[in-house]
Amino acid sequence: MLQEASVRDYKFTTQQFNLVRERLYSSAGIALADHKQDMVYNRLIRRLRCLNLNSFEAYFEYLQDNESEQTFFINALTTNLTSFFREKHHFDFIRDQIVPERLHGHDRKLRFWSAGCSMGEEAYSLAMTLCNAGISPASWDLKILATDIDSAVLQTARQGIYDLNRSNISRSDLQKWFLKGRGKQEGLIRIKSTLQELISFRQLNLMDEWPIKSSFDAIFCRNVMIYFDAPTQKILLDRMAKMLKPGGYLFVGHSEALVRQQQMFELIGRTIYRKVGS
Incomplete structure (x- = not known):
């Protein structure tokens, strides 16, 4: 479960998590499980800090208004674990x-x-x-x-x-x-x-x-x-x-x-x- 917002730098509600899930699914077909809420928070706050935004509401507005941010949004949420000759x-x-x-x-x-x-x-x-x-x-x-x-x-x-x-x-x-x-x-x-x-x-x-x-x-x-x-x-x-x-x-x-x-x-x-x- 996501920790209480008081110990987080940004408030991130279940409703906001679901908005992220819906957008990622509609744009990339990727389905995020319920237990990924912490992971989503930890990855997206890097974008908020990079853009000097003070809330997820502000980030969602920025994402809506700036088509180029879609690439950074997807990049932040995709996993890149790999190695030579894996499997x-x-x-x-x-x-x-x-x-x-x-x-x-x-x-x-x-x-x-x-x-x-x-x-x-x-x-x-x-x-x-x-x-x-x-x-x-x-x-x-x-x-x-x-x-x-x-x-x-x-x-x-x-x-x-x-x-x-x-x-x-x-x-x-x-x-x-x-x-x-x-x-x-x-x-x-x-x-x-x-x-x-x-x-x-x-x-x-x-x-x-x-x-x-x-x-x-x-x-x-x-x-x-x-x-x-x-x-x-x-x-x-x-x-x-x-x-x-x-x-x-x-x-x-x-x-x-x-x-x-x-x-x-x-x-x-x-x-x-x-x-x-x-």
């Missing part, structure tokens, strides 16, 4: 299953989508996995689309600069794919341009139209569906199924299961699904 079994599957399948074929075109890419670690992990497994950009038409609703995390993703101590990158991958910072940049690592060139980072609200022409061999949509209610999940999964090539793969998060989408996807591994039919 390693997904990348093992790509290395051991998808890459050998494609190496034995004749088609040298590969398309992947990281939906909800956050700060880019997932997309870069995917690129490293493919290249390390024998998909050479010199002889393959390899492209990775990485999208997120949060413009701030996309800026970090495009820069490709990370804290070495938090990167969890193997020594061989560090030597092959990263540059180490020196002097004032010591302790930081930067993705090499050869890897960055494979990835296109774009802002995308999954509830909007998708200006995407490609069909994908695989889509990573991990720890994204948990923020949507069941009807919205079905809409998004229907759309993603149409974006996948026949037999394409969908990777979801460890706490997500496509129980209601068995007609579109078959479970073939731990949180790994394959598109059914054409």
